[in-house]
Amino acid sequence: NRTLDVITQLTAFEMDDVLKAPNGVGFTNTDPMFYDGFSFGGISPYVQCADRLDGFFGECRKVRICVDKDFRGARVVGEWFPSSKIKQVPTSLNDLVDKMNSGECNVIGLPRSLISPLALLLVYGYTGEYTLGNTIISKSFFSVQTRNDDDQWSDFVNWIARALVAAENRGITKETAHKFTKTSVFGEEFENMFSNAIAAVGNYGELYATYTRGLLPREALNQINNGSTGLISSFPMGQRTHIIGPDPAQGSVMDIIVKRGVLRCGITSKTDEDVWKGMDKDYCRALSASLFGGNSTKIEFVEMDTVEDGFVALDRNEIDVLGGVRVTLEADVLEPTTGKGYTFSMPYFYGPLDNDSYGSQSIALVTREDDALWSSFVFWIVSATILAEEDGTTQQYGKEMPTVNLFGLSFQDMFRHAVSAVGNYDEIYHRSPFIPQRSGQNMLNLNSVGRQLYDRF
Numbered sequence: 001n002r003t004l005d006v007i008t009q010l011t012a013f014e015m016d017d018v019l020k021a022p023n024g025v026g027f028t029n030t031d032p033m034f035y036d037g038f039s040f041g042g043i044s045p046y047v048q049c050a051d052r053l054d055g056f057f058g059e060c061r062k063v064r065i066c067v068d069k070d071f072r073g074a075r076v077v078g079e080w081f082p083s084s085k086i087k088q089v090p091t092s093l094n095d096l097v098d099k100m101n102s103g104e105c106n107v108i109g110l111p112r113s114l115i116s117p118l119a120l121l122l123v124y125g126y127t128g129e130y131t132l133g134n135t136i137i138s139k140s141f142f143s144v145q146t147r148n149d150d151d152q153w154s155d156f157v158n159w160i161a162r163a164l165v166a167a168e169n170r171g172i173t174k175e176t177a178h179k180f181t182k183t184s185v186f187g188e189e190f191e192n193m194f195s196n197a198i199a200a201v202g203n204y205g206e207l208y209a210t211y212t213r214g215l216l217p218r219e220a221l222n223q224i225n226n227g228s229t230g231l232i233s234s235f236p237m238g239q240r241t242h243i244i245g246p247d248p249a250q251g252s253v254m255d256i257i258v259k260r261g262v263l264r265c266g267i268t269s270k271t272d273e274d275v276w277k278g279m280d281k282d283y284c285r286a287l288s289a290s291l292f293g294g295n296s297t298k299i300e301f302v303e304m305d306t307v308e309d310g311f312v313a314l315d316r317n318e319i320d321v322l323g324g325v326r327v328t329l330e331a332d333v334l335e336p337t338t339g340k341g342y343t344f345s346m347p348y349f350y351g352p353l354d355n356d357s358y359g360s361q362s363i364a365l366v367t368r369e370d371d372a373l374w375s376s377f378v379f380w381i382v383s384a385t386i387l388a389e390e391d392g393t394t395q396q397y398g399k400e401m402p403t404v405n406l407f408g409l410s411f412q413d414m415f416r417h418a419v420s421a422v423g424n425y426d427e428i429y430h431r432s433p434f435i436p437q438r439s440g441q442n443m444l445n446l447n448s449v450g451r452q453l454y455d456r457f
Contacts, residue, residue, distance in 0.1 A: 002147075006157055010034050010142035014238030015380055016406060017145070026372060028154040029143035030161040033204075034113075035221035035452050037136030038073025040065070041115040042100065042107035044131045050107045051135040055085045066096045066105035073137040077109050097124045111140060112216065119215045139221065141235060151341055151369040155333045156186060156193075162456045163194040167203035169224050169455040174202035181457065185333040204453065225451040230443030231350055232425060233452065234387035235380075237402065247408035253367075253374035254291070254407075257320055261298060263288045266319040268304035278432025279348055280323030282422045283365060286381050287321065289421035290414040296421035308337040314368055315340060321378060322366040327456060331366070342366045343375040345382045348425070350441035362456065377407060377414070384415040388424035390444060395423030 013029045040050040049060035065081060067074035069088045078086060087105060089095050093114055099105045108115055112132065120126040144161060146154045163180065172179050177198035182191045201207050208218055225231055248254035257263055265284035281301065289296040302319050304310040310322040311331070315338040325331065325344070333341045347362035365382065367375045384401065387393075393400050398420030403412045422428055429438050445452055 005146070005153070007145040011145050012236070012238070013141040013143040014236045015383075015404070016238035016243070026148045026376070027145045028148040028151075028158075028372070029145055030158040031165075031454075031456070032141035032143050032452070033161055033164075034142040036111040036113050036140045036142065037221060038071060038076070038109065038138045038140070039112045039115070039136055040107050040109055040133040041117075041120075041130060042105070043129050046106040047131050047133045050109070051133040053080050055081050063107060064105045065107045065109050066099050067109040068093075068096065071110065073111070074109060076137050094124060097126050100126065101128060109137070112136075112219070113212075116216045122215065136221075139233070139236070148372040151343070152186070152333070155341060156190075159329060159333070160193065160197050163197060164201070164204040164207060165224060165453050166455045166457040167194075167198045168205045172198060172203060174199060174206055183329060185330060220450060221452050223451040224453045224455065225441060227440050229440070229450045230445040231347070231441040231450075231452065231454055232386055232389075232443060233445035233450070234383045234390055235346070237387075237404070242405055245406040245408055247410060248373065253320060253371040254377065257291055261292075263291060263299045263321070264302055264319045265299055266302045266304050266310045266313055266322040268307050268310045268322065268324055278435060279363075279428055280365075282428045282431065283348065283382060283385075284321065284323060286385065286418040286422045287378065289417040290377070290381055290411065294413075294417040294420060310366075311335050311337050311342070314338075314342070314366065317368075320367070320374075324363055325366045327362045327364050329457065341369050343369050343372075345375075345379045348382055348385075348428075349435075351436075362454075373407070377411075380404075381414065381418050384418050385422070385425045385428060386444075387415075388419045389426045393419060393424060395419060395421075395427055398423075 010033060013032055017027045017029060040047050045059055046063045049055060049063050050065060054060040055063045063085055064087065065077060065085055066087045066089050067077055089099065093110065096108050097120065100108060115132065117130055117132055120130060144157055146157055148154065167180055177195045180195045180198055183194065184191055186193065208222065263284065267280050284299055285296040288299040292298045302313065304313065307325055310325065313319045314322050327344050327347060330336060331342060332344060335342060345365040347364045349363040351361050365378050367378055388401060399416050401415040401419050404414055405412050407414065429435065
């Protein structure tokens with residue numbers, strides 16, 4: 001209702017943000033600013049049993065796990081342990097701690113930020129025997145949120161968040177904030193927006209230390225990726241994907257594509273080796289299959305000589321989506337050729353920069369900013385192929401992917417059609433011609449070891 005401009009109390013980044021408010025208005029998330037993992041804590045021997053998913057042998061038969069059913073990880077625990085080992089406590093962490101104190105449970109299953117040893121001591125007064133396990137059952141992504149009806153404001157907030165991470169990666173602190181790059185994409189009055197933000201709160205590391213107050217040690221997931229571990233990770237779907245969203249509005253991009261009977265996909269590459277073209281085309285086929293009931297051939301590939309030509313074609317509505325584009329501040333907010341901003345999907349390829357000592361280039365699909373639902377559709381199709389690899393679902397078993405109703409009943413099988421058409425992320429990657437051997441940031445981000453923060457400047 002516009003009482004707020006932004007929610008900075010970190011909010012879970014989930015698919016149901018497409019239609020989160022009661023009136024059907026969706027939200028835009030920044031890049032995740034904090035990653036949490038559902039883990040086990042409690043009495044040491046039993047936490048070790050839970051970590052290795054053992055509730056059946058020797059001392060592990062005494063395992064009793066208390067979980068809050070409202071957390072995604074609790075449902076996973078229910079799949080791994082018999083119901084006799086689990087006590088659902090749908091109230092508060094205080095109740096879980098009480099059950100630990102009473103001996104009713106010897107293990108708690110909750111996000112790590114809530115059950116770190118120091119948090120239980122300082123916040124809940126728990127003084128009994130306790131250890132925090134190492135296994136992460138599932139990841140949660142937390143972001144700053146804005147409404148999805150003002151792209152410039154959402155971009156502004158997102159790039160401020162990105163600047164905090166980049167500042168830490170480049171050794172720029174609160175005291176040296178003036179060293180950070182300037183920008184004119186939001187107008188001359190905001191050319192120092194990044195340095196002003198850093199001067200106010202410090203870089204991400206400084207902010208993390210202030211925000212957590214030592215309650216949660218900064219583990220791998222919340223450290224900056226140095227290129228040695230994977231960045232490929234699906235985003236959580238949330239618990240409300242069963243809610244039936246409205247069909248695409250008349251005149252919307254999805255409505256136009258379906259009535260036209262063909263998806264127009266722009267393909268461009270600045271390399272002679274077509275490094276990304278194979279993946280670009282497969283993701284366009286996945287979109288076609290998702291839009292047209294599993295038919296991945298209702299597609300027109302439009303070859304572009306340059307990325308700039310692709311942006312012009314996108315701006316003129318000559319194509320619906322453009323593949324193989326590097327995510328940059330300028331292309332996102334004020335692309336020079338068209339003077340407009342664009343929306344990027346989550347990246348599906350990371351490669352080295354030619355003349356930059358920081359970060360790497362991330363490659364994504366691009367859509368116009370005038371239809372948030374279509375941009376979200378594209379984003380989540382990319383995420384679905386990664387989810388398929390994480391779950392071990394191959395092209396042959398694409399029908400095992402979850403259904404989604406948020407985009408209307410006509411697209412409830414969008415994930416199933418996408419994976420059945422082109423396979424999971426690994427299958428797409430290895431089918432692409434001339435692409436480098438899969439390694440580094442193009443690997444899956446493993447739950448317990450992957451550094452997920454990334455310098456996007």
